[in-house]
Amino acid sequence: MSPEAGKSPDYGIPALKAKALELRRLILETTHRAGMGHTGGSLSEADILIALYFRILRSIEAADPAKPTRDRFILSKGHASPGFYAALALRGYFPLEELSSFDSLGSRLQAHPDMLTCPGVDISTGSLGQGLSCGIGMALAAQANPALASFATFVLLGDGELQEGQVWEAALFAGARKLPRLVAIIDANSVQLASTTADAVGLEPLGAKWRSFGWACIEVDGHDMEGLCGALEKARADSSGGPVAVIARTVKGKGVSFMEGRYEWHGKAPNDAEFAAAMKELAL
């Protein structure tokens, strides 16, 4: 399959759901094989990534990952790289088999996304809180340069990540400038490394926070593919007038019953028995 230039492949909702299931299986295979990796947050972002890479992002081409007019995507929650890499592989940026090299010496698929090694990574991330600022730089570039004017920038953040102060420096700046064609997506899975976000430092009311920083805000079920695609399409359209935050309410570890909602699965890979049980739940 080689996606047409300027347009994401024409997938219907059932096909996108099937892709998301495939993505979840690839995430588990990747972290299981590596014996490490961030499984929980990769599973929570899975539907968002599929919506983006197979419906929303425009002008992205696996054969030309540096195309200047492409939509930009930043995984600000860079530790959820197994999900990101699996989405890039499904979209054809590199062979699916390469996922087995994840996090091993010499691999292009570093523990955290590295723009210098991995095709399709628009900027390196890994230290939480930095991606939205980088996205603002890209949106400013699009605004300043008529040759780039068409692209939109999407930044995926974790909700726990919003505890980083830099995120709010960035949110304040973009909101104050009414910066166009910038969309922040919050993978709001309510769970961080060592506890729930509520038990760590609560973030609610989250939508009100973004609105008070000058952003439009859409809240959506981050696992309802149809609703998610609708929200992201609306966000892209509405962002012509200023930045838009999409708060995607998700479940950490989504799709695997014994991982769902559990912080213990933040940075852990399944062992053989857990992997077998999980793959059974995610049977095609």
Add this chain to the structure above:
Amino acid sequence: MIDEMVAPRLAFGKALVEFAPLFPEMVVLDPDVCTSTQTSLFRAAYPHRFYEMGIAEANAIGVAAGLASCGYIPWVSAFAVFLATRALDQIRVSVAHTGLPVKLNGSYGGLPSGRGGATHSSIEDLAVMRALPGMTILTPADSVETRAMTELATRLPGPVYLRTVRCEVPTIFDAAYRPVLGKATVLRKGSSGDVAILSEGMMSARAVAAADLLAAEGLKVRVLHFGTVKPLDGEAVAAAARECGRIVTVENHSVIGGLGAAVCELLAEEAPCRVVRLGFPDVFMESGDDGLIFSRYGLDACGIAAAARRLAAGRGPTGA
């Protein structure tokens, strides 16, 4: 004009305006210090290429990286201390690790901070920046070199940390001088067997003044100016050690991690010799007159000359 007193921060601000037509991709990001770091000149001349970021250095660095990833050459101009320490993680991950052509103007480098004391003096920035892989560190001596290095930095493909100081310093280079990246500049040849003084930034004018004091006493001191601290001109350092035998390093910085440390690291492996490091000891700065503080630590012509004299006589920094 030689000996004319000009502030490097002003030379930097003027250079941005001068070279803007040469680099249409160049933009300037300012965390609300433009009238101090002199990028207000660029703001006035090229308002559409100037981004006021508010008082938020971390965000400014990330935004610069995003712009650079789309073909721009962003200069982030801020107080050195708030780039090198407050925004260090952003510089490390979004700039140094990516290798993007983000240019950092560490203004108010070293002591002269407008009597800002401990919080505003930047005497650790060279140490911090040296530790980042791929970071080029430029420490111009005067306004002529600052102008030339602003262009040189903009032209380089990767990240650069340019250190400019606040106070007026004497011009030591004539207008035709062009620094070479990674090469020390010989300011006084000296003679073999005598001491070599290795200096950076605004200290180089003082090193020359010290050498001239010593020449009157018959001591012919070599003076090497390191306008590039990283990559260090190891050949020049090793040659100074072999030919002069004794070295004084002089820097507007802590003796930990800066030019003196870089020189010692290199010499320990390649050409061991006696080295005396002049710089700030392991202390925080305090408010007060810059000249008095520099003198307290021997960072004026007399202090440098005294250190060289003691070393030439075979004694250490305290005369022992």
